[in-house]
Amino acid sequence: MASMSLNQDTKGARMRYELFYWPTIQGRGEFVRLALEEGGAKYIDVARRAESSGMGMPAMLRLMHGDGPHLPFAPPFLKAGDQVIGQSANILYFLGPRLGLAPSNEAGRTWTHQLQLTIADFIDEVHDTHHPIASSLYYKDQKPEALRRSADFLQTRLQKFLGYFERVISLNSSSDKFMVGAELSYVDLSIFQIIEGLRYAFPKAMKKAEANYPRLIDLHDRVAKRPRIARYLASARRLPFNKQGIFRHYKELDA
Amino acid sequence: MASMSLNQDTKGARMRYELFYWPTIQGRGEFVRLALEEGGAKYIDVARRAESSGMGMPAMLRLMHGDGPHLPFAPPFLKAGDQVIGQSANILYFLGPRLGLAPSNEAGRTWTHQLQLTIADFIDEVHDTHHPIASSLYYKDQKPEALRRSADFLQTRLQKFLGYFERVISLNSSSDKFMVGAELSYVDLSIFQIIEGLRYAFPKAMKKAEANYPRLIDLHDRVAKRPRIARYLASARRLPFNKQGIFRHYKELDA
Numbered sequence: 181m182a183s184m185s186l187n188q189d190t191k192g193a194r195m196r197y198e199l200f201y202w203p204t205i206q207g208r209g210e211f212v213r214l215a216l217e218e219g220g221a222k223y224i225d226v227a228r229r230a231e232s233s234g235m236g237m238p239a240m241l242r243l244m245h246g247d248g249p250h251l252p253f254a255p256p257f258l259k260a261g262d263q264v265i266g267q268s269a270n271i272l273y274f275l276g277p278r279l280g281l282a283p284s285n286e287a288g289r290t291w292t293h294q295l296q297l298t299i300a301d302f303i304d305e306v307h308d309t310h311h312p313i314a315s316s317l318y319y320k321d322q323k324p325e326a327l328r329r330s331a332d333f334l335q336t337r338l339q340k341f342l343g344y345f346e347r348v349i350s351l352n353s354s355s356d357k358f359m360v361g362a363e364l365s366y367v368d369l370s371i372f373q374i375i376e377g378l379r380y381a382f383p384k385a386m387k388k389a390e391a392n393y394p395r396l397i398d399l400h401d402r403v404a405k406r407p408r409i410a411r412y413l414a415s416a417r418r419l420p421f422n423k424q425g426i427f428r429h430y431k432e433l434d435a
Numbered sequence: 436m437a438s439m440s441l442n443q444d445t446k447g448a449r450m451r452y453e454l455f456y457w458p459t460i461q462g463r464g465e466f467v468r469l470a471l472e473e474g475g476a477k478y479i480d481v482a483r484r485a486e487s488s489g490m491g492m493p494a495m496l497r498l499m500h501g502d503g504p505h506l507p508f509a510p511p512f513l514k515a516g517d518q519v520i521g522q523s524a525n526i527l528y529f530l531g532p533r534l535g536l537a538p539s540n541e542a543g544r545t546w547t548h549q550l551q552l553t554i555a556d557f558i559d560e561v562h563d564t565h566h567p568i569a570s571s572l573y574y575k576d577q578k579p580e581a582l583r584r585s586a587d588f589l590q591t592r593l594q595k596f597l598g599y600f601e602r603v604i605s606l607n608s609s610s611d612k613f614m615v616g617a618e619l620s621y622v623d624l625s626i627f628q629i630i631e632g633l634r635y636a637f638p639k640a641m642k643k644a645e646a647n648y649p650r651l652i653d654l655h656d657r658v659a660k661r662p663r664i665a666r667y668l669a670s671a672r673r674l675p676f677n678k679q680g681i682f683r684h685y686k687e688l689d690a
Contacts, residue, residue, distance in 0.1 A: 250546050291505045
């Protein structure tokens with residue numbers, strides 16, 4: 181998509197971004213990583229770099245516990261020049277026009293952002309399937325509650341959100357291939373990630389559910405084949421799913 | 436704060452906004468109502484108007500289940516001319532510059548939005564104190580889980596979020612009176628609402644906690660006294676807190 185006019189110092193191609201996120205999980209940072217990769221941005225995944233180079237986790241924690249003017253509440257956050265930007269949907273709203281991954285008009289960018297915020301709500305609910313009581317407790321210490329919450333998630337919430345996103349594509353008057361307008365946006369990358377994550381966490385439930393969302397699955401498949409995304413997924417930069425992230429596989433929750 | 440230049444047809448003073456939200460609760464819609472009120476906007480709270488006038492709940496449900504181009508996932512959503520905008524933080528990002536309730540530069544608006552998204556995360560956690568298992572179930576059907584979740588909320592999460600917001604004011608280099616910059620923004624109105632809601636839901640816990648957040652309490656008190664807010668709070672337009680909203684008082688959860 182066409183970029184809006186921007187100051188040279190924040191133009192996607194020239195800027196070297198610094199992403200700050202937990203170094204061992206995909207988590208909420210992955211939605212930003214996918215946009216940076218597809219946008220061909222130069223970026224450093226700071227917390228995954230060596231401490232000896234002045235980066236790594238200490239660099240992230242310094243920023244989180246510092247006294248800078250725009251203190252983030254939690255990772256992920258992005259440094260773009262002097263600006264520090266937190267909240268993954270907010271980072272994507274910022275990056276979208278700079279990386280050619282958002283509509284060029286304000287109303288289109290507002291709509292794209294609205295969808296990303298709904299994806300963020302969905303992600304929170306996915307997280308709470310295994311942590312319905314407290315993030316500070318282990319899964320094993322909230323397992324009965326997780327079983328109840330996951331059952332509700334798979335019976336009602338999964339269908340409510342995926343059904344909505346499927347309907348958004350079907351109502352897109354510019355294309356039946358993308359969520360917004362006639363070209364790829366960061367929301368399409370996030371839909372890819374949601375389908376990947378759900379397949380990892382709930383393989384049995386997804387096997388049954390996928391036939392109801394042909395447009396989402398088709399979008400997922402097309403995103404996976406985009407050259408930059410395919411290269412990224414095959415690289416060491418793409419962390420595997422695991423039992424510390426948002427999407428987790430516990431067989432008993434996938435009933 | 437100074438408005439950015441905008442098309443005449445969406446200028447705050449000329450535009451008549453239509454807010455769509457559940458008619459009997461403050462909920463997430465209240466963050467939008469407070470901004471519309473403080474900004475002196477002309478607006479209609481559609482679902483609270485009479486069905487006989489073509490409004491009321493049927494008008495809201497028509498839009499939610501319609502096939503318009505920017506279908507919202509859930510209330511609140513705002514109609515501004517032909518544009519329909521969903522997600523409360525997104526609505527406030529849109530309204531902020533139009534109502535003089537956001538910084539005039541892009542970086543300032545991004546920071547203001549980041550804080551509002553963190554408030555939205557906090558609100559989700561407040562909601563889940565009484566509904567940790569499923570929104571579709573009654574409180575009484577998830578009471579043991581609610582007791583556990585509320586205990587963690589009061590022991591760890593409340594302090595984490597309020598401590599962060601208190602720190603944001605203390606790090607604001609332009610003022611020690613506001614969250615962002617040197618003038619009132621919509622985030623300040625949301626902080627007011629959070630303190631009001633917490634006092635209603637958790638009076639015992641808040642009585643103990645408030646001394647730790649003098650800047651937030653001072654901000655709350657100053658917002659309450661602003662002429663437009665004071666008039667709004669005294670009017671029938673301000674719904675009372677109750678046991679259907681996000682902030683709910685159950686004595687047993689306020690341990």
